[in-house]
Structure formats: structure tokens, C-alpha cells
Amino acid sequence: MSIEFIYPEFEVIRNESRCIACRVCERQCANEVHSYDPERGIMVADESKCVNCHRCVALCPTRALKIVKSDCALRENANWPQSTINEIYKQASSGGVLLSSMGNPNPLPVYWDKILINASQVTNPSIDPLREPMETKVCLGKKKQEIRRDENGKLVCEMTPQLELSVPIMFSAMSYGSISYNAHASLARAATELGILYNTGEGGLHEDFYVYGANTIVQVASGRFGVHKDYLEAAAAVEIKMGQGAKPGIGGHLPGAKIVGDVSRTRMIPEGTDAISPAPHHDIYSIEDLRQLVYSLKEATEYKKPVIVKVAAVHNIAAIASGIARSGADIISIDGFRGGTGAAPTRIRNNVGIPIELALASVDQRLREEGIRDNVSLVVGGSIRSSADVVKAVALGADACYIGTAALIALGCHLCRTCHSGKCNWGIATQRPDLVKRLNPDIGSKRLINLVRAWQHEIKELMGGMGINSIEALRGNRLMLRGVGLNEKELQILGISHAGE
Amino acid sequence: MVINAKNLDHKALNEKLRGLSGDITIEECCGQRFIAAGMSGCSITINGVPGNALGAYLNGADIIVNANAQDAVGDTMNEGRIIIHGNVGDATGYAMRGGKILVKGNAGYRAGIHMKEYKEKVPKMVIGGTAGSFLGEYQAGGIIVVLGLEPGGKNIVGSFPCTGMHGGKMFLRSDCKGVKFPSQVTARPATGEDMEEIRELLSEYCQIFGWDFEEVFNAAYTVVTPDSKNPYKQMYVHN
Numbered sequence: 001m002s003i004e005f006i007y008p009e010f011e012v013i014r015n016e017s018r019c020i021a022c023r024v025c026e027r028q029c030a031n032e033v034h035s036y037d038p039e040r041g042i043m044v045a046d047e048s049k050c051v052n053c054h055r056c057v058a059l060c061p062t063r064a065l066k067i068v069k070s071d072c073a074l075r076e077n078a079n080w081p082q083s084t085i086n087e088i089y090k091q092a093s094s095g096g097v098l099l100s101s102m103g104n105p106n107p108l109p110v111y112w113d114k115i116l117i118n119a120s121q122v123t124n125p126s127i128d129p130l131r132e133p134m135e136t137k138v139c140l141g142k143k144k145q146e147i148r149r150d151e152n153g154k155l156v157c158e159m160t161p162q163l164e165l166s167v168p169i170m171f172s173a174m175s176y177g178s179i180s181y182n183a184h185a186s187l188a189r190a191a192t193e194l195g196i197l198y199n200t201g202e203g204g205l206h207e208d209f210y211v212y213g214a215n216t217i218v219q220v221a222s223g224r225f226g227v228h229k230d231y232l233e234a235a236a237a238v239e240i241k242m243g244q245g246a247k248p249g250i251g252g253h254l255p256g257a258k259i260v261g262d263v264s265r266t267r268m269i270p271e272g273t274d275a276i277s278p279a280p281h282h283d284i285y286s287i288e289d290l291r292q293l294v295y296s297l298k299e300a301t302e303y304k305k306p307v308i309v310k311v312a313a314v315h316n317i318a319a320i321a322s323g324i325a326r327s328g329a330d331i332i333s334i335d336g337f338r339g340g341t342g343a344a345p346t347r348i349r350n351n352v353g354i355p356i357e358l359a360l361a362s363v364d365q366r367l368r369e370e371g372i373r374d375n376v377s378l379v380v381g382g383s384i385r386s387s388a389d390v391v392k393a394v395a396l397g398a399d400a401c402y403i404g405t406a407a408l409i410a411l412g413c414h415l416c417r418t419c420h421s422g423k424c425n426w427g428i429a430t431q432r433p434d435l436v437k438r439l440n441p442d443i444g445s446k447r448l449i450n451l452v453r454a455w456q457h458e459i460k461e462l463m464g465g466m467g468i469n470s471i472e473a474l475r476g477n478r479l480m481l482r483g484v485g486l487n488e489k490e491l492q493i494l495g496i497s498h499a500g501e
Numbered sequence: 502m503v504i505n506a507k508n509l510d511h512k513a514l515n516e517k518l519r520g521l522s523g524d525i526t527i528e529e530c531c532g533q534r535f536i537a538a539g540m541s542g543c544s545i546t547i548n549g550v551p552g553n554a555l556g557a558y559l560n561g562a563d564i565i566v567n568a569n570a571q572d573a574v575g576d577t578m579n580e581g582r583i584i585i586h587g588n589v590g591d592a593t594g595y596a597m598r599g600g601k602i603l604v605k606g607n608a609g610y611r612a613g614i615h616m617k618e619y620k621e622k623v624p625k626m627v628i629g630g631t632a633g634s635f636l637g638e639y640q641a642g643g644i645i646v647v648l649g650l651e652p653g654g655k656n657i658v659g660s661f662p663c664t665g666m667h668g669g670k671m672f673l674r675s676d677c678k679g680v681k682f683p684s685q686v687t688a689r690p691a692t693g694e695d696m697e698e699i700r701e702l703l704s705e706y707c708q709i710f711g712w713d714f715e716e717v718f719n720a721a722y723t724v725v726t727p728d729s730k731n732p733y734k735q736m737y738v739h740n
Binding site (some may be wrong): 087090091094095096097098099100107135222223224225227228229232253255256263268269270272273274276278281282287292295296300301302303369400401418420 | 511513514519533535538539541553555557558560572576579591592595596598602611614615617618619620622635638639641642665667668669729731732733734736737738739740
């Protein structure tokens with residue numbers, strides 16, 4: 001073997017006493033790992049193609065398969081882990097930029113796991129959500145700073161447009177193209193059933209999904225794919241994408257190979273053309289320019305829809321958010337550095353941006369100090385993994401959370417992190433019709449509904465335990481949080497005390 | 502129908518415009534932004550100078566400006582026609598996806614960035630004078646024509662035209678000596694076949710602005726096209 005050879009990362013372990021050579025694994029693997037050897041009458045595997053997506057493991061009728069990480073390793077070296085060495089091999093042989101998928105997998109601190117939630121004991125009794133009403137509904141949008149009355153003393157109830165959510169969770173932006181038609185159908189239907197919203201991402205809105213418009217956020221990114229009057233009018237809200245947590249500072253790039261059929265039509269670009277979203281919006285160089293885009297969208301939608309500005313969590317995020325809050329935007333969405341993606345350069349995904357927990361805490365604090373917190377609602381994403389993360393985010397000041405990776409996992413994603421190959425065996429990050437049909441939107445939407453309803457119940461239980469019966473009373477309530485194993489600076493930024501204080 | 506824009510802000514002016522059809526004239530326009538955003542089914546003549554983002558997301562309306570226009574004319578426009586009897590500012594026709602923008606004079610920086618096309622929807626932009634730097638950056642489709650009529654000593658186009666271009670076609674009425682194009686595009690003299698593509702467009706242009714068609718059409722043009730619709734394909738290695 002040459003120096004280019006990299007020993008396969010995974011091994012396919014087949015229990016020969018169980019395998020009946022039914023060839024299901026062969027048919028299910030788009031990576032073509034499995035094949036049948038007719039001479040010997042057995043199944044064989046080329047593990048070099050295996051991405052450990054567990055499709056064959058899950059579908060093997062006799063449970064004859066498992067995938068394990070190979071123990072064929074180079075000499076241990078804490079400074080030079082095998083993954084780093086392999087990356088150098090890949091680049092030395094190709095000269096290419098490393099491309100990865102899904103969120104940052106590196107062991108950087110997850111602050112959610114270092115924050116603990118309070119509960120009532122003795123005083124301020126806790127509430128049982130099974131027996132007493134609990135409110136998880138939130139409204140996103142600009143809030144009035146003062147109460148006004150007309151000449152007869154009646155309240156003036158003019159409100160800027162609001163998004164009403166039954167629970168403070170939305171499905172984050174994933175474009176049609178990066179994920180499949182059936183994945184979009186599942187998200188759209190689940191959002192409608194749940195009374196929440198999903199987000200089209202920057203790939204336009206498929207004509208079949210206009211009926212879900214009341215539960216749809218449409219995105220306007222630098223490439224402006226699929227953006228036109230009907231698209232803007234179909235939606236409940238419009239999101240301007242300035243940045244994304246997985247790849248702050250760079251644009252999007254859907255390879256031409258994925259621009260086929262309906263994806264091409266929905267994006268309004270010819271088949272086979274790369275869909276390139278430039279890194280910046282070339283008409284936005286300042287908060288004033290951003291304000292211009294915000295207001296052009298408001299004019300085009302007659303001020304009936306909230307405008308969201310999405311940015312990646314980066315250094316100085318508090319100052320950036322302060323600017324956005326003055327741009328006329330109704331909602332700021334912040335995406336942390338663990339946010340997922342269909343494809344991002346590895347180095348950017350793993351090294352650029354900051355944790356959403358710190359970004360959220362500093363933004364909420366800054367907007368409060370400047371007296372403009374009610375100008376906007378705050379939505380955070382970039383690895384919200386459970387209902388506990390949602391509760392912690394709300395207590396740190398978020399109005400709602402975006403979930404992307406968690407929603408995909410509910411749909412069957414096994415986090416093999418090879419979305420960029422376009423060969424997703426679970427029918428999510430692919431446009432191949434034979435793979436797309438593996439995801440049944442009836443089942444997919446049901447699973448998403450189950451997930452969000454389960455989280456909603458857990459949120460109610462956690463709130464009840466704190467003696468809080470309305471999510472509004474939890475928002476920004478940092479007294480409900482304590483840190484463990486955090487230093488003074490981290491506690492200061494998070495605005496919470498240490499456990500035991 | 503005549504609307505006097507004096508003392509109206511952009512919100513009030515657009516409110517008056519919405520739902521109107523037929524011929525509308527806006528008098529005393531003075532910098533109001535977003536005029537006719539997303540509008541269709543009417544023809545609007547503007548006297549005075551409109552503000553930024555004129556005709557953003559325009560969806561079929563006709564707009565005639567009898568003066569200069571400012572930045573972001575026809576941002577993401579889908580259908581319709583914008584005629585400017587003067588110069589335009591920066592970022593004209595950003596991400597335009599259909600319709601026409603016809604400018605008598607010069608365009609500022611970043612005209613025609615990320616114009617795109619799909620099947621019969623092919624946006625077109627004609628600039629009579631010169632264009633600033635970054636013309637047609639990321640162009641993904643559509644036709645951009647710069648005529649360089651009365652260039653006033655300026656180059657027909659500024660620095661860095663066509664960076665990242667991966668679709669569409671650009672016509673420059675010049676031999677383009679001294680213009681530096683990026684490596685992933687081809688700039689060559691226009692053929693008769695190329696010129697036929699813009700004959701009708703230029704005839705319309707000359708009629709509107711009173712130019713002699715033969716003089717404008719029968720000149721040396723340079724055509725710029727991308728070498729690949731996948732210019733960045735080779736840059737990645739799967740990890």
C-alpha cells in the first residue's frame with residue numbers, strides 16, 4: 001500500500017452464524033459497502049466505504065451486523081491524534097480544502113452541561129403540570145414599551161406582527177437541496193400540527209409546501225435563491241441570513257450535482273449549476289444597509305410579517321446584536337458554533353465562532369442594559385439537544401430555540417457526518433429518489449410531533465418544579481440557574497452564580 | 502393618477518401606490534426608499550430622485566425615472582422593467598432574476614451581482630455609460646450589457662469584473678484592452694451570433710433613450726462567459 005492509504009475507520013462485523021445472505025444490507029447501503037459473493041455464498045464487505053450510518057445494522061433482519069471503530073491505530077500521540085494525521089494525508093494527496101458535515105464534534109466545553117436548574121423546596125411550592133395549567137406559549141416580535149389609551153380611555157391594541165408558538169421551539173433553517181423533499185414535508189407538517197414554525201433555509205420554497213405558509217419562515221440569504229414576491233407572501237415571517245453557526249464568515253455552496261429536478265426549479269437556477277451564496281451580502285456593509293434590506297422586505301410584505309435577522313455567534317456578538325436590534329428587525333436569531341450543516345470546511349466548522357450559551361447571555365445582558373431588549377425577540381440555536389437545554393436557554397434570556405440536528409435525529413439521522421456526500425442512507429441529506437423515499441413523511445412528521453410534545457411536557461415539569469407556571473416568567477430568570485465547574489469569568493458572562501451560592 | 506410625494510415618507514408613499522393600476526406619476530420625489538417594492542400591474546413615472554432599493558422584488562410593474570436613481574435599484578427583481586434617464590448608484594440589480602433594467606448613464610460599483618436565470622426567465626441589464634468595479638460578481642445567469650457611450654475618459658468597467666462568475670453572459674462595447682478579467686472566465690470578441698442575442702434588447706434601448714441603433718449595435722463588443730458552472734468543484738476533499 002502507498003502512503004495515501006488510510007486504514008478504514010470502521011469495521012463491519014458480521015455474525016456468520018446469523019447472516020442468512022438475504023442481501024438487505026447490500027440493497028440498503030448507498031455507499032456500496034456490502035456485496036454478495038456467489039462463489040462462496042456469503043456476504044462480504046468493503047469497510048473502506050463505510051461511514052457508520054447504521055442503516056445496515058438497523059435493517060438486518062437477523063441482527064447479524066455491527067459496526068465498530070477500528071483498533072488498527074497509529075502510535076498513540078496526544079498532540080497528533082490519528083484524525084489529524086489522516087487529514088494531512090488527505091490534503092497532501094489532493095491539495096483540497098477539508099469538507100465536513102454536521103456540527104463541531106470536538107470536545108470543547110458544552111456550557112449547558114455545566115448549568116443546573118433550580119427547584120422549589122418548602123417555600124414557594126412547586127406545581128404539578130398534570131393537574132394545573134401551565135403556559136408554554138410564546139409570541140415572538142417587537143413588544144410595545146408603553147401602554148397607550150385612546151381619547152375614551154380604551155387601550156390601543158395595535159401590535160407589530162407577532163409569531164405565536166405553542167412551545168418555544170422552532171425547526172431551524174435547512175434548505176431544500178441540502179435536505180430532501182420528504183424531510184421538508186415532515187418538518188412542514190409537524191410544524192403545522194404543533195403550532196410552531198419551520199424554516200425553509202435559503203433554497204426557496206417548493207410549490208407543494210405553500211399550503212404550510214402560516215407555519216413557515218422563509219429565508220433570504222446572500223444568494224437570494226428562490227426569493228420572489230409570492231415566496232415572501234406565503235410565509236409567516238422572513239429571515240435574513242447573515243451567518244450560520246457551523247460556518248461563520250463564509251457563504252453557502254450547494255454543489256451542482258445536488259441541483260437537480262425540483263431543487264433546480266425551487267432555487268430558480270439551471271440544473272447542474274453550483275448554488276453559491278456569497279460570503280457577505282454584497283449590499284450590506286453596515287447596520288444602515290441591513291436596515292435597508294429589513295425595510296425593503298417589510299415594504300414588500302406590507303409590514304404584515306416579522307423580519308428575523310440570523311447571525312452566527314462570534315466575538316463581539318453583543319455589539320452586533322445591539323446594532324441589529326436598532327435595524328428594525330423584529331427578531332434576532334443567533335446560531336452557536338456547534339450548529340449543524342450539510343457541508344462546511346472542517347477548519348471553519350471546528351474553529352470559528354463561540355458557544356451559544358455565552359453569546360446568548362451576553363446579548364440579553366447588553367440589550368437590557370441599553371433598554372432595547374423589547375425591540376426584539378431572541379431565538380437561539382446551535383446545539384439545543386434536549387428540553388433541559390431549552391429551559392436553560394430561556395432562563396438565560398432566549399424567547400425561543402431553533403432545533404436542527406435534534407429534528408434530523410428524530411427523522412432518523414444517525415449523525416454519521418457525511419451529508420456532503422449526498423448519499424444519506426436515511427433519506428434526509430440526499431436528492432437521490434431511491435434514498436429519499438426511505439423517509440416516509442407520515443412517519444417523519446409523527447416522530448417530530450412526538451419529540452416536541454415530549455419536550456413540551458418536560459419543560460412543564462421543569463418549570464413546575466421551579467414553581468413557575470408560565471414560560472414568560474422563566475425568560476431571563478437567571479436566578480433559576482447555577483453553574484458547576486465554571487470559573488469566575490464564565491459565571492460573570494453567563495450572569496449566574498455558582499452552585500452552592 | 503398623480504401622487505405628490507412631497508412630505509411623504511416611504512411607508513406613506515408605498516401605501517398610496519399599493520393596489521393602483523394603470524399609469525401613475527409620482528411628482529417631487531425626493532429620496533423615498535423602496536418605491537414600488539414587490540409591485541405589479543402598473544406603470545410608474547417618477548419625477549425627482551427616488552431613494553435606495555427602488556423596485557426591490559419588483560414583480561411586473563414598469564418604472565421610469567426621469568432623473569438619477571440611487572443604490573440597489575431592482576434588488577432581487579422578478580419581472581417588469583426599470584428605465585433610468587440618468588445614472589444609478591451601487592449594487593444595481595442585485596440577485597435580479599427576471600425583467601429589465603435600462604440605464605441611460607453610468608452605474609456605480611457592484612452592478613449585477615449574482616444575477617441568475619431559470620429557463621425562460623432571463624434578466625437583462627443595459628448600462629449606457631460605464632460601470633464601476635465588481636461588475637457582475639458571482640453572476641449566475643442573465644445578460645449584462647455595458648455600452649460605454651460617452652465614457653468621459655473612464656474605462657468601460659472598473660476593477661475586478663466577473664469575479665466568481667459561473668453563469669450568464671456579459672457584453673462590453675469595447676475591445677476591453679486594459680480590462681483584467683479573472684482566470685475562470687473567457688473574454689473574446691463577440692460573434693454575429695452573440696450579437697443577435699442582444700439585437701432586440703439594444704433596439705429597445707436605443708428607442709427609449711434616442712440613440713442611433715446602428716451606431717450602438719455596429720461596434721466591437723467583447724463577450725465574457727464563465728468557463729464552468731462549477732468553478733469551485735476541485736477545491737474540496739471529503740473529510
